[in-house]
Amino acid sequence: MTVLAVSTLLVLAGCATDEPATGASGSPSAGTGSGTGSGTGEQSKFFVRAEYDEQLALLDAAPAGPAGKPWEQALNPAMVETAKFRKPGPYKICFSNAGLNNPWRQVGFKTMQAEVDTHRGRISEFVHVDAEGKDQKQIADINDLLGKGCHALIVSPNTTATLTPAVEAACEKGLPVIVFDRGVDTTCPVTFINPIGGYGFGHVAAEFVTRKMKRGGKVLALRILPGVDVLETRWSAAKAAFDKAGVDVVGVEFTDGDPARTKKIVNDYIQRYGTIDGVWMDAGAVAGAAVEAFEDAGKPVPPINGEDQLDFLRLWKDKKLTAIAPTYPTYQWRTPIIAALKILDGERVPNPWKLPQPTITQDNLDEYLDPTMPPLHYAMCGCTDLPGYPGRWK
């Protein structure tokens, strides 16, 4: 496994840098309908084999950068020149945000604001525009921000493909553009920041469930909703893993992130198949509900994955679950600010800026489990050293 990973890493390290922007997305045309396995259905049009292999390789790569500060670290960094963007401070930094419509983005944004506060001297103004999860609004927002004399533009795109034109337009204005979380289908931004990504997340979880579950067991896959690239990649990686291991995936259901719905679905599956031996999820939101469904049905909770949200971590510890929590760290919201300042100083920055993507396991569970934080807080926020902690995140 590791051998293979390392080798693929060596093979792919080079070309990885060439096509950064296709980060978590990949373009539909690149879709490869790899063989359908047991009950997992068609492979997603978004599944890009190269991407997939690359991310799996990165899982085992060693990060460069200051230890203990994963948000400043980078995996296999390839630095780019930014001298032409050097400007004297203080700066006006503008941020076009896809939305604040879920706890992950909430925690992330608070973290970003805190990061900004740590640079009060150098950042005179931080403009934030919320696109409310609407592509067309974000396009308008970006266009709008271009008229505000920003020194740097940070974009967290709502959708990869559809935001590309707007971001390109922004690049043409000559100000440094920094993209994070989701990518865009263009190389024009100075850098694209995100953790390893969806394939890694989905793979780690699927691999864990497969390994811990009894041979030939039945797995239920719970997804939030279709059509969200980040989540699609998580599932497609899991699918690949399950198919490879010939796991019997009895169902792939959408929960809309609704716990009640989740419990009903799990309930029905338990009744239909007598028992479910493993649960895979593309996001932690409804992990608690799934666990409860098993309890209410008087069944043991099978190997399951969640995310780094505290309610799940707490449940995990209290109920002594066989569980794992791959993460999509919220600390990535700090990096764009750091990057922006570096760029405006003309310092070289990695592009793409691949952040490490730690996984919470039984061994390190306790170090992330802070009982004082609210249930929907994300443990991987890297915010404990920021001003206003913990109050700001409560």
Added chain:
Amino acid sequence: MSGALSLPARRTPPGVFVALVLTLAIGWLVVTLDGGRLFSLPTTVSLLHVAAGLGLVAVGQTLVVVGGSLDLSVAYVVSLSTLVAAETMAGDDGALLPAIGLTLAVSATIGLVNGLLVTTARINPFIATVGVGLLLKGYLDNGYDGPAGKTAPALVQGLGYQRIGPVPLSFLLLLAVAAAAWFMLARTRFGHHLIAVGGDPELARLSGVRSNRVLVTAHVLCALCAGLAGVYLASRLGAGAPRVGTEGLYDLESIAAVVLGGTALAGGRGGVAGTVGGVLLLASVDAVFNQLEVDVFFKQVIRGVIIVAAVAVHARRAMRKAS
């Protein structure tokens, strides 16, 4: 004879425009005091773009609402249209016209289904269109896991980003469509019949109006407008987006715009001009709050209040004139 001695013969100008002017005036003041510029070029352009998308849908919605019906499936029609358009074009300018044609054909068909369900099958429009919406949602969820297709570059540069001064092409398209709709209501038999059907379907039938045919046509037109909105969004986004319609809340927002414009939800009274005003009002509120960086959720609260308040004012006027 309830209506005895009510509104004067001349239509009173929709109060929404008053509200619009006030909003812009106050907004401008506040934004300026806040050190921003409400009417800067980019802001204006953004405002008009937001208005264009919603406006196209709302104009269509006006037609069905005036006819006493309702279309809650528009959001999905919009999403589907972006996909049909973008996938057919596949980035090729040559395929531009066929693609648009196909898109409009598809949406028209959906409108036809809506219309038939409401008229022939006598299903309440609310349920009928929600049902059709679900059908489409299933198709989209099942068939697409993200943006697909590629809009023809010509369309992107043209409809998507081309503008004359501060006015985007798309907004001109909206104005054109609105004018056409207005003309239709005022000067064609169909228009007269539609308003009559909205006022009292049985009465219209007794007067020899083919009520069903009229209402079906209205639904087709509504869906066509949604289709156009889809084409526009495709040109904006450069690709088809399976969730863009629902993300934009086009179903409820369009109805909100329509009633803001003074069109009676019960049908039989109202017009396109008001709707355009309503759309601009909503867009302006958006723009102002954007400039002030007001919290989205607070904005949503305000929107809710505005919509209810505006309709309350309309109702009050009507009442005062009626009593």
Added chain:
Amino acid sequence: MSGLLPSPLLALRGIGKSFLGVRVLDGVDLQVRPGEVHAVVGENGAGKSTLMKVVSGVHQPDEGTIEFAGAPRTFRSPREAQQAGIGTVYQELTLLPERTVAENVWLGREPLRRGLVDRRAMLGRTAELLASVGEGSLPPDTRVGRLGVAQQQVVEIVKALALDARLLIMDEPTAALADHEVGQLYALVRRLQEHGMGVLYVSHRLKEVFALSSRITVLKDGRAVTTLDTADTSADQLVRHMVGRELSSYYPDPAQPQELGPVRLTVRGGGNRKLRGIDLRLRAGEVLGVGGLQGSGRSALARALFGAAPFSTGQVTVDGAPVRLRSPRAAIRAGIAYVSEDRKGEGIVAGQSVLDNALLAGRAVRPGRLGRGARTARVRELLAAFELRAAGENQEIRFLSGGNQQKVVLARWLALAPRILLFDEPTRGIDVGAKSAIHDLVRRLARDGAAVLMVSSELPELLGMSDRIIVMRDGRIAGELAAGATEEDVVALAVGTEREAAG
């Protein structure tokens, strides 16, 4: 007999129609000649309206043939009937208040120019038509909502004329008109007649029937009993054919002086948007008739007393105690009941059962009190006493005839034992038989000590029923007449010495 005459304009042969298995029309034969006004009379539920709807294409007959202008026709929709040249003036007004006169008149067949609605032509022709019926003063671009009922009626007729119809169906055209307006209608109908138009005329008002028609067809239980030449027919004969019995006297005896009780209701200086300086006293045991033209404030007075459109000025007392009738509820609490002229719109809940309709007021005003059982029992008694004809107390009221619906409405009120009753056109659209039943009831209520105020646009009814008559004009009480007044007295007061236009 009519066989000798030239080909009829309309010939119905063996028309039959059933709804939900109920036979509404049964082998009806009927002929209308060009230039003939052919009256169709019969009790409610006799099938008159259904027959008209068959001719105008709203319903399709189950059996029988329709021959129009010499050719057998089947009308699948009103549109087809209209295109053939059959215009209809319906019983209820069929106008859109939000639209202008012209838009209403031309609805369904707007004149086109280059494919577009020709506004100018529309307004122009409407103006002509209005002029031709002597309403030239009425601007065609007025919104119908602003017109009075009488003017709306004119628009109705103009709407039918605009078809250049060769046959005009008039179903209760005068239902909403005051007597002198009816006069205008007569003139109009005669004018149409002269142009060789055939008119199929449905009415309850025998007076009109005799004044207008050349022949009368009597419908009874869905059958055409007979067709008579108006010239050699008397009212009593006609009524006999309709109800199958001789009508002794039309109206019950008025109250004797000793029957009059204390003053129940007084109004001093009552006024609101439609009324000014209303002073009146209403005594127990008397029937106070209220006359006047449409829109003169007749109905407004009743509605004001009932709190539906309350007085904004003045004092009202009930049994000597001052009361404020700000809402129907308040009025009902004060022992007042009101039977609206618009039964369909304000009298019944079409979709609810007979019982629910009869219990409505009681439930609303005295919930719980006098136990539900007792209340229901009381209502059942009343319905029985009125000889209600229905499939059962759980039948939806919309399936009942107008007369029976009115009985349910009365039961609703009488169950509350009101001391003051306000009737607005209590017998509108009700057949002769039920009419006199209701007249008797009104009088009986008065005898039992209730104070009755009765608005009526039918002069015979007004004169026949009232112990006293007040006549309204322009929202004022123009004058009061004692029993024994003549129609001329009433009209004189209603119109005023200077003859104003109706409205």
Added chain:
Amino acid sequence: MRIARPLRLLRFRSGGLAPIIVILAVLLVLLTARQPDFLSPPSLMSFLGRSAPVVLLAAGQYFVIVSGELDLSVGSLVTAQVVIAARLIDGDPSAGWPVVVLLLAFGVAVGLVNGLVTTRLRVPSFITTLGMFLILVGAVYLWSDGAPKGGLSEEFRLLGRSAFEDVPALGRIPYALLLLLAAAALALVLTRSDFGRTLVAVGGNPRTAELSGVRVWRAKTLAFVLSGLAATLAAVLIGGYSGVSFQAGAGLEFGAITAAVLGGVALGGGRGSAVGAMLGALTLETLFTLMNFYGVSGALKPTVQGAIILIAVAAASFRFPSR
């Protein structure tokens, strides 16, 4: 009459129970065909228990719809209630009951506002409750800035989650089911009460009702209050069943309305029965389970649901022509 009424529901034309019973029966047959043990007491009990919230909402929605209005705010109200509860309780066991009382008060308040704005300010309830929807969602996000805070105590969650264990014959009876039965009984009593019948009259013909001494505004407002209360109970159950989440009430308003219409309640008012509405809700829940058991792909579920709804309602409206 007491015996006559249920008969009438079946005998008379619109708003009859016959169609929904048939549909439900068919679905149950299909369900047991695939999953024989579904009707076994334990599974049936838990099914009924978890369906309780939606059924409650449908019952609440019945009162609003039959009075001629519409309540689009229930979904957002459920969410709001759950989030509020979580924040107020914040895991504190003792807080349970006081908070429930507070929630009920809030539910009543929201109902009152909906009702009064609709009746007094003459705003169409579609708009009023749409506005309330926006306001509640916005406000609740604003208040908890974006992520629910605190958490529900196990004690609070008992009601929605736990049951009387090892009951003879039935095995376990969820508390939720008991609450539902109680509420359903109450709803039934209400529909047969003077208020219930008057409410139908209000929906059937407000003018007549008004002129018969009914305080129409009061009756309708009460209907909205009942809907608000139902939503509150539903919120308590949902919160108990599956814990706190912003998704708690998402889409429930459409579910409830659809359920009511499926159950023969006529949008526009004046026809239908609470029983029908509740059966309608049960039917939708059965459909949902059916699809899980038949392994309908998650993405396709909306399509199936939409199709079934359209077919069912169309069939009903054909057998029972609505005027």
